[in-house]
Amino acid sequence: MTSPAPESNSILSLPDDLLMNCVARVSILYYPTLSLVSKSFRSLLASPDLYKTRSLLDRTESCPYVCLRLQSRENPSWFTLCRKPDQALTCDTSNKKKNGYVLAKVSIAHPPPLQSSSLVAVGSNIYNIGGSNPTSSSSLSKFDCMSHTWSEAPSSPVEMFTASAGVLDGKIYVVGSCEDEDSKSLKDTFEVYDTKTQVWDHVPSPYNGKRYNFKILCIDEKWHVGNTNGVDDLVVAYNPKEGKWHQVIMCDYTDSNAYCEIENVLYSVDKLFYGIEFKWYDTEVSRWRRMEGLVLPGTPTHHVRLANYGGKMAVLWEWEEEHLTYSWGGDKKKIWCAVITLERRKNRGIWGKVEWFDHVLTVPGTCALQKVLVATV
Structure with a gap:
């Protein structure tokens, strides 16, 4: 036997x-x-x-994906937040730092070129809306965050030279510039892509101002469209539920890529000499207000990116340290990440509290932090 x-x-x-x-x-x-x-x-x-x-x-869960351009002429590289399996969380609450997080590189075959303003996340997918000056494009590609593969999606019926996009209720709203067939000059266009039906639709706009440096922001479930170059102060808002446009007064329309919307409140940052200060937009008084209780260390010369991380704020920024001399010649710099909980007080102010922050990646000095998106997987 x-x-x-x-x-x-x-x-x-x-x-x-x-x-x-x-x-x-x-x-x-x-x-x-x-x-x-x-x-x-x-x-x-x-x-x-x-x-x-x-x-x-x-x-x-909510899962952050980070887009970095490691070299100026290369297609972007993608990373995702990862816990270190061999490092336990510390109990040091005095500096609100908890060790154990890194950015892990995502293996992707032939990632497409992109513009940070035309990247959005819907559910478990990330969409890249084509449009890169000076060449117009109508392409739409989709990144599956489960299989980590890119695929083509239905193209836009309009070729756009520039595009700024956002998401509301599973629909991607895209504002951009396209060529007028009659005059051969540029005109504004506002397109909507329904990710469930995979159908594009056009939204007529009564405002056809020359806003070639677009930014589209969602506040109180209304899309605000304005110019970011300071030439034109016109800001218009579109209510998808009513299908109506109207002009709004929005002081200091943000020209920063460091912004996000969380529970109908728009957040952005000011890069000050001593660090990164946060602000939020109060629609009742039409002005930006400073977030209380929160300043992160950093310098005003480096990129900062924000994202809605399951109702909390994820912040990634480049931080120059003395022993990591920054230059375009190829030295190193660090990427830091923080997760911030938000609390609304009785005085109508918003307070931020650092849940954790950590150095998550060291990159070449030529690296550019482009976009942070949060998928649900």
Whole structure:
């Protein structure tokens, strides 16, 4: 008689359904590390069935994706937030810093060129709306944050030279410039893409001002469209529920890429000499107000990006330190990340509290922090 073979202690020896059920309960922040275990794990983590299981178990999470241009002439590189498996959280609450987070590079074959203003996240997908000056484009591509693959989506019926986009209720609103067939000059256009029906629609606008440096911002579920170059103070707002436009008074319309909307409040930053100060837009008095209780260290010369991280604010910024001399010649600099909880006080002010912040990546001095997007997976 032959003796039975010893049972394997490997987790991969579990039945497929049980293994998937186990992995679905693990935080998405550990998936970049799990993908390094074996080819079987990489295949499992790219399986649509895994994310269906996460949804059924109510385990879906907000997952930040960061777009960096490491070299000026290269296509962008993508990273996602990851927990270090070998480093426990500290209990040092005096400086509100908790160690253990890094940015892990996402392996993507042939990422498309992009503009940061035309990148948006809807559910588990990131969309890239074409349009790069001076060449017009109508392309739309989609990045699946589960399988980490790009694919083509239905093109816009209008070719745009510039585009600024935002998302509301699963629809992508895009404002840009296109060529007028009659006059051959540029005119404004406002297009909407429904990600559920995959159909484009045009929104007629009564305002056809020359706003070639567009910014589209969502405040109180209304789209505000204005010029960011300071030449034209006109800001117009569109209410999708009513299908109506109107002019608004919006002082200091932001020309920064460091902004995000959280629970119908618009947040932005001022880069001061001593650090990064946060502000929010009060629609009742039509002015920006300073966020209380929060200033992050940094310098005013570097990029800052904000994102809605499940109702909290994710902040990424470049931080120059004395031993990391910054220059365009190729020296190093650091990317830092912070997660901030927001609290509305009785005096109608908003207070920010740092939940954690950490150095998450060291990059070449030529690197540019372009965009932070949060997908749901």
